Amino acid sequence: MYNAYCYIITAKSNLHVGTSSEELTPIDNIIQRDPLTKLPNINESSLKGAIKEYIYYKEQSKAHPNDENAGAKLLKTIFGSVPDAMIEELDTLLKKKNNNSHEEGSEEEKLRSLKSSQKGQVLFDDARVLCLPIRSNNGYFYRATSDVVLRDFIDKLELYKLNSEDIRVLKEYLESLDDNFNEPLIFDDAAVELEYVGTASKLDNSDLKEILRALIGERVAILPHKEFEKHASRLPIIDRNKLDNGESKNLWFEEVVPRESKFYFVLNVPSEKITIDKQIETLYDKFHKHLLSGTFIQIGASATIGYGRCIIEHYLNNKGESND
Numbered sequence: 111m112y113n114a115y116c117y118i119i120t121a122k123s124n125l126h127v128g129t130s131s132e133e134l135t136p137i138d139n140i141i142q143r144d145p146l147t148k149l150p151n152i153n154e155s156s157l158k159g160a161i162k163e164y165i166y167y168k169e170q171s172k173a174h175p176n177d178e179n180a181g182a183k184l185l186k187t188i189f190g191s192v193p194d195a196m197i198e199e200l201d202t203l204l205k206k207k208n209n210n211s212h213e214e215g216s217e218e219e220k221l222r223s224l225k226s227s228q229k230g231q232v233l234f235d236d237a238r239v240l241c242l243p244i245r246s247n248n249g250y251f252y253r254a255t256s257d258v259v260l261r262d263f264i265d266k267l268e269l270y271k272l273n274s275e276d277i278r279v280l281k282e283y284l285e286s287l288d289d290n291f292n293e294p295l296i297f298d299d300a301a302v303e304l305e306y307v308g309t310a311s312k313l314d315n316s317d318l319k320e321i322l323r324a325l326i327g328e329r330v331a332i333l334p335h336k337e338f339e340k341h342a343s344r345l346p347i348i349d350r351n352k353l354d355n356g357e358s359k360n361l362w363f364e365e366v367v368p369r370e371s372k373f374y375f376v377l378n379v380p381s382e383k384i385t386i387d388k389q390i391e392t393l394y395d396k397f398h399k400h401l402l403s404g405t406f407i408q409i410g411a412s413a414t415i416g417y418g419r420c421i422i423e424h425y426l427n428n429k430g431e432s433n434d
Contacts, residue, residue, distance in 0.1 A: 111381040112378040112381060113381050115379065115424065116266075116374060118373070118424075119152075119237055119409070121370065122406065124416075125366060125367040125418055126367070126411050127152050127409060137363050139364035150367050150371070151236055151237060151373070157409070160408060168405075184397065188230055236375065238266070240255060244305055245304075253326050253329060254341060256339075257284055260284055261284055264284070294331050294333045295313040345368065346365070347363055402422065402424055406420065406421060407420050407421065
């Protein structure tokens with residue numbers, strides 16, 4: 111049995127999680143997209159790898175006076191293996207032991223077992239887009255989502271039995287929309303023009319406003335899904351250049367997801383306490399605290415030029431508790 115936890119990723123800088131493509135396109139480096147919806151997403155393996163590296167560096171910054179292998183035990187249990195850099199550290203420890211014991215239960219054999227791979231205890235989901243920023247004529251950007259994106263979000267939560275009163279209210283509102291929903295909605299009083307979309311109408315629903323504020327943030331715009339699809343297809347294309355004897359030369363063109371975009375994903379954790387030895391009662395609590403520490407997690411490429419700075423927040427678990 112598993113317990114499910116829903117998390118929200120907020121990109122605080124431009125994000126490029128790339129993929130290869132056989133399609134003819136003038137863009138050299140394109141982003142990952144859902145194969146069904148064609149909307150931006152972060153594949154399971156990319157997300158797992160980014161979080162694994164993040165947890166590794168968080169563990170490296172902590173002292174473990176009672177167990178120098180605590181970080182390796184955490185990583186192997188959660189992810190199934192440890193990073194290459196940690197394998198080198200384990201090899202160094204084995205050399206220090208200067209003992210070739212292979213007896214079951216010996217300290218040397220425990221170190222060797224940490225180097226091997228196994229099935230990770232936590233099941234990772236892909237991260238799907240929740241909102242994308244859209245420019246307006248009033249000097250602010252809005253956080254654009256769509257009726258279909260929100261319905262898919264609710265479907266995902268219901269699949270994992272993640273229910274709350276907020277989700278029930280949001281679902282009821284979406285069910286009230288008819289097939290003629292064809293203009294963007296915002297909660298502002300003033301008339302607002304959204305880029306490429308047109309004038310937004312005011313949505314007078316204070317309960318829904320607070321629910322979407324908690325989920326997405328301030329200045330939410332609900333777009334008809336066709337408009338959201340168009341918006342998601344017009345993501346920024348940045349040309350990467352280099353200076354060659356004072357002359358700027360193009361290296362490539364790459365697609366990015368703009369900062370303040372949000373994604374959601376679900377982690378499934380064994381309902382029983384995860385143990386790898388008697389010294390560790392529960393590793394997921396430790397993993398969860400690392401994940402929600404408020405420091406930036408690097409997701410995707412081009413970290414040296416500031417891409418991929420993200421934060422992760424807990425939204426909902428299967429007890430109906432949110433935003434803890």
